[in-house]
Structures are given as C-alpha cells and as structure tokens.
Amino acid sequence: MALLFRAFYATSYSGYIRKTSKGVPTNAVYGFIQYFFDAISTFNPTHVICCWDMGSSTFRNETYSLYKQNRIEAPLELLPQFNLVKEVVAEMGVPNIGLVGYEADDCIGTLANKLQSDSEVYILTGDHDMLQLITEQVKIVIMNKGRSNYTVYDLETLYTTKQLTPLQVIDMKAFMGDTADNYPGVKGIGEKTALKLLTEYKSVEGCLESLELLPASVKKKIQDNLDMLHLSRDLARIRLDVPVECALNDCLWALRHEAAARKFEELEFGGLVKVLAEVVNG
Structure with missing residues (x-):
C-alpha cells in the first residue's frame, strides 16, 4: 500500500x-x-x-x-x-x-x-x-x-544508525506515539528522551522497574500516561x-x-x- x-x-x-x-x-x-x-x-x-x-x-x-x-x-x-x-x-x-x-x-x-x-x-x-x-x-x-x-x-x-534493537523500535513508539497513526504515547516524551530511556533501561519494563531513578519530570509524565504507554505499545506492535x-x-x-x-x-x-x-x- x-x-x-x-x-x-x-x-x-x-x-x-x-x-x-x-x-x-x-x-x-x-x-x-x-x-x-x-x-x-x-x-x-x-x-x-x-x-x-x-x-x-x-x-x-x-x-x-x-x-x-x-x-x-x-x-x-x-x-x-x-x-x-x-x-x-x-x-x-x-x-x-x-x-x-x-x-x-x-x-x-x-x-x-x-x-x-x-x-x-x-x-x-x-x-x-x-x-x-x-x-x-x-x-x-x-x-x-x-x-x-x-x-x-x-x-x-x-x-549503528538508530541505536535500537528491533524490539526497541516498538518501545520507541510506546513512548513517542505516532502522529501519522494518531496515537499519542507518553505526552511530553519525544524521540531524544525516549532513546535515552531505552539506551539506559533497555525496554518499557526496564523503565517502569526503575521509575524512582528517573528525573522527576519524566517519572511524572510516565505515571500520568501509563495506560496510554501500554496502549501505544500494543498499537505499534506488528x-x-x-x-x-x-x-x-x-x-x-x-x-x-x-x-x-x-x-x-x-x-x-x-x-x-x-x-x-x-x-x-x-
């Protein structure tokens, strides 16, 4: 298509x-x-x-x-x-x-x-x-x-080009959302922050397990949008x-x-x- x-x-x-x-x-x-x-x-x-x-x-x-x-x-x-x-x-x-x-x-x-x-x-x-x-x-x-x-x-x-594994491609969408497909991810988290989180904590689960270690503003964004984080990940997964x-x-x-x-x-x-x-x- x-x-x-x-x-x-x-x-x-x-x-x-x-x-x-x-x-x-x-x-x-x-x-x-x-x-x-x-x-x-x-x-x-x-x-x-x-x-x-x-x-x-x-x-x-x-x-x-x-x-x-x-x-x-x-x-x-x-x-x-x-x-x-x-x-x-x-x-x-x-x-x-x-x-x-x-x-x-x-x-x-x-x-x-x-x-x-x-x-x-x-x-x-x-x-x-x-x-x-x-x-x-x-x-x-x-x-x-x-x-x-x-x-x-x-x-x-x-x-080498995107610093991602295949599974992390899905998790990037979970955090960032997708404007083309019209789902928001975690409001306030863009590509730079999402990549930094995945580089350090490897996955959505790794980030959630380490919430207390995250900057307060990022932690709050994730907590406030937890349902949409999981939903966006499910929508992104082929x-x-x-x-x-x-x-x-x-x-x-x-x-x-x-x-x-x-x-x-x-x-x-x-x-x-x-x-x-x-x-x-x-």
Missing part, C-alpha cells in the same frame, strides 16, 4: 493523472509496477508476495477509536486502483495476501516470521515501523525518495500470528509474461510491455 500511495502522489502532484482511453485512472498502478520491477532487478528474489490492507477498519480501531482518524480520505482517482493493482499483480503470477481486520503490516510480519526458517526474507516498504521485524534472516528494505534508492536494514545497520498462509512453493517468482502483457496492453501500459520483455530476457 505504501508503494501504491507513493506512486499515486509522485505522478499526480502536477495535476495530470494517467488514464486509459476509457477514463480509468491508472497512474498509481503504472508507478507501482515501475517500483516493482526496479526492486526485482535490484534484489533478484526467488519468491515474491504482495500484501495489502483490506479496508480501513482493523482490530486497532476497535482497540483505540482515534487510530488513524487523522488520515484524509483517499483521492477519488486512487479508489478504483486498489482492486486494479491486485488484478495486475495476480496476472504477473504473484500472490496477493490480505485479511479483513488486519493491516498489511501484520500479514507481512506473520509471513516473514513463518518463511524465515526456510529462506532469507527481504521486506520492501516505505514504512520504518517495519524495522521491528528485523531478525538474523529478515531484512527491511526501505524505499527512499527517487527510483533505485534503497536502504537495507539488518540487525547491525539498525543498531502481529506475527495472523491467520494467513503462503508456502514458498506458492510464491515462486516466475513472471507470467503473456498474461501480464495482455493486462498491460488492456491498461495501455505500452512502455511497461517493453519492460516485461527486458525482464524475460534478463
């Missing part, structure tokens, strides 16, 4: 939105496919899965009614592209995974957790929340601005036990060239038909 939204806004900011001759908007799908093939050529995966949000209502909204309530509605031109992009992905031979009531992040976390025992997993995203999923076998590929601009995070990179399945055999990357080419021609993606030929020919 992050890639699809990025593709939409990257190509619509000028006011022009790519459409078919029948008036179907396709700019987000076109851009997504460009990102997709760029990542394929960069990382050369043996298997590929795409995970999607399946509506705005999830268990997190039920837990905290204000969760993501600050988000603006998706632009009208993007709405039909949510299903269209899944059609295109399926025609290429890639499984679409999503489950109502959960976010794509939870599906990604669950599948990465399952598949890491048999393979090395790379998660391509624009979302730094995913850094909590890093293990010895799971790496996070963050898409930076521009094409072919990636940062690959493993355990070492995460620690689930690893979503009831979704995708075995390695089901996601082998083998581009269905003819089916994809037909779909691209239907959507008037002339330039991408040429890209398909390049992918097939190596």
Whole structure:
C-alpha cells in the first residue's frame, strides 16, 4: 500500500493523472509496477508476495477509536486502483495476501516470521515501523525518495544508525506515539528522551522497574500516561500470528509474461510491455 500511495502522489502532484482511453485512472498502478520491477532487478528474489490492507477498519480501531482518524480520505482517482493493482499483480503470477481486520503490516510480519526458517526474507516498504521485524534472516528494505534508492536494514545497520534493537523500535513508539497513526504515547516524551530511556533501561519494563531513578519530570509524565504507554505499545506492535498462509512453493517468482502483457496492453501500459520483455530476457 505504501508503494501504491507513493506512486499515486509522485505522478499526480502536477495535476495530470494517467488514464486509459476509457477514463480509468491508472497512474498509481503504472508507478507501482515501475517500483516493482526496479526492486526485482535490484534484489533478484526467488519468491515474491504482495500484501495489502483490506479496508480501513482493523482490530486497532476497535482497540483505540482515534487510530488513524487523522488520515484524509483517499483521492477519488486512487479508489478504483486498489482492486486494479491486485488484478495486475495476480496476472504477473504473484500472490496477493490480505485479511479483513488486519493491516498489511501484520500479514507481512506473520509471513516473514513463518518463511524465515526456510529462506532469507527481504521486506520492501516505505514504512520504518517495519524495522521491528528485523531478525538474523529478515531484512527491511526501505524505499527512499527517487527510483533505485534503497536502504537495507539488518540487525547491525539498525543498531549503528538508530541505536535500537528491533524490539526497541516498538518501545520507541510506546513512548513517542505516532502522529501519522494518531496515537499519542507518553505526552511530553519525544524521540531524544525516549532513546535515552531505552539506551539506559533497555525496554518499557526496564523503565517502569526503575521509575524512582528517573528525573522527576519524566517519572511524572510516565505515571500520568501509563495506560496510554501500554496502549501505544500494543498499537505499534506488528502481529506475527495472523491467520494467513503462503508456502514458498506458492510464491515462486516466475513472471507470467503473456498474461501480464495482455493486462498491460488492456491498461495501455505500452512502455511497461517493453519492460516485461527486458525482464524475460534478463
């Protein structure tokens, strides 16, 4: 979803939105496919899965009614592209995974957790929340601005760049909250204080066990917002036990060239038909 939204806004900011001759908007799908093939050529995966949000209502909204309530509605031109992009992905031979009531992040976390025992997993995203999923076998590929601009995070990179372990990524959100997802964390504690607490006391539990050692102002903030601290941590934690399945055999990357080419021609993606030929020919 992050890639699809990025593709939409990257190509619509000028006011022009790519459409078919029948008036179907396709700019987000076109851009997504460009990102997709760029990542394929960069990382050369043996298997590929795409995970999607399946509506705005999830268990997190039920837990905290204000969760993501600050988000603006998706632009009208993007709405039909949510299903269209899944059609295109399926025609290429890639499984679409999503489950109502959960976010794509939870599906990604669950599948990465399952598949890491048999393979090395790379998660391509624009979302730094995913850094909590890093293990010895799971790496996070963050898409930076521009094409072919990636940062690959493993355990070492995460620690050297952010001074955090994967579990501490969750605890940072517990203290700081997340303005994008609209939950507050501990009011008055920002990134600098949160990082200092986790560096010294390692975790939320470590901080709570050492409350008497904290500066009086920080101690009071935590005590006054204890329920929200725990709630924010729960909202930030990506689930690893979503009831979704995708075995390695089901996601082998083998581009269905003819089916994809037909779909691209239907959507008037002339330039991408040429890209398909390049992918097939190596």
